[in-house]
Amino acid sequence: MTPPLSSAYTIDEQPLISSGLIYRLTAGVAVLAALTVAITIGGRWLGEKISLAGHTADTKPITATIGEDTLRLGANTIRFPSERVSGVAERVDLYLTWPQMQGYSDADRLRFDDISQASSLVFLQLSQSTMSRDMSGRLEPIYSHLMEGDAFAGPHGLTAHRLRADAGYNGEVLLTAPRAGEPDYVVRCILPSSPDQATSGDCQRDIKVGKDLSVLYRFSSHQLGDWQAMDAAVQNFVKTRLVDTTGATESP
Numbered sequence: 001m002t003p004p005l006s007s008a009y010t011i012d013e014q015p016l017i018s019s020g021l022i023y024r025l026t027a028g029v030a031v032l033a034a035l036t037v038a039i040t041i042g043g044r045w046l047g048e049k050i051s052l053a054g055h056t057a058d059t060k061p062i063t064a065t066i067g068e069d070t071l072r073l074g075a076n077t078i079r080f081p082s083e084r085v086s087g088v089a090e091r092v093d094l095y096l097t098w099p100q101m102q103g104y105s106d107a108d109r110l111r112f113d114d115i116s117q118a119s120s121l122v123f124l125q126l127s128q129s130t131m132s133r134d135m136s137g138r139l140e141p142i143y144s145h146l147m148e149g150d151a152f153a154g155p156h157g158l159t160a161h162r163l164r165a166d167a168g169y170n171g172e173v174l175l176t177a178p179r180a181g182e183p184d185y186v187v188r189c190i191l192p193s194s195p196d197q198a199t200s201g202d203c204q205r206d207i208k209v210g211k212d213l214s215v216l217y218r219f220s221s222h223q224l225g226d227w228q229a230m231d232a233a234v235q236n237f238v239k240t241r242l243v244d245t246t247g248a249t250e251s252p
Helices: 019-052 105-111 115-120 221-239
Strands: 062-066 067-072 091-097 121-128 147-153 159-163 173-179 181-191 202-207 215-220
Touching: 062 091, 062 121, 067 091, 091 105, 105 215, 115 121, 121 221, 181 221, 202 221, 215 221
Parallel strands: none
Antiparallel strands: 062 067, 091 121, 121 215, 147 159, 159 173, 173 181, 181 202, 202 215
């Protein structure tokens, strides 16, 4: 007769995988699934933020008061996110497509993101005037005393003037052109040795608009052939966004 097995040799008939382990595995799978969804959504959101790189296609109006002048500007024309708030501002930086004079849009995304296409943009900086004369007004009293050597033919019918090395203009030349009934056109540029070395802002000019607003605009030397049209377009863009004391824009 076979003796009964002692308790020490009792066969363990419990399941190999406990219900507790199954619960923990199920919970782990759920957590991983939730993380996957979060990463997918978060990655898409982050990707969109990176691709926008601070741009916005939102055209909501931003009202900025700079000194004595108030302007109403589309948010998509304002270059830096920190400046897309209404109120008093020391300055506002804008960027616009040339020649359309439009702000950022999804259709023109590459023109703002691709450095090779940046020469088709115009950059504006609006601030309160610190000088009584704009660049054209400074030609005779200031710039004429900083020139050295003879004037020479510049691009697109402009006359070029070298500036003294000790004047602090770092290789810039002054380009001028007479205008009927107006002061001479004046712009400072760093002219590239070859066209492929031009940058998006190697020329700059400032003008006065409104009551006391200085508009400094920068553009590529590639666009010097449009100097007359660009000067008029920049003035018109700013003037039509000035707001009078009654809250109505000066121009439709």
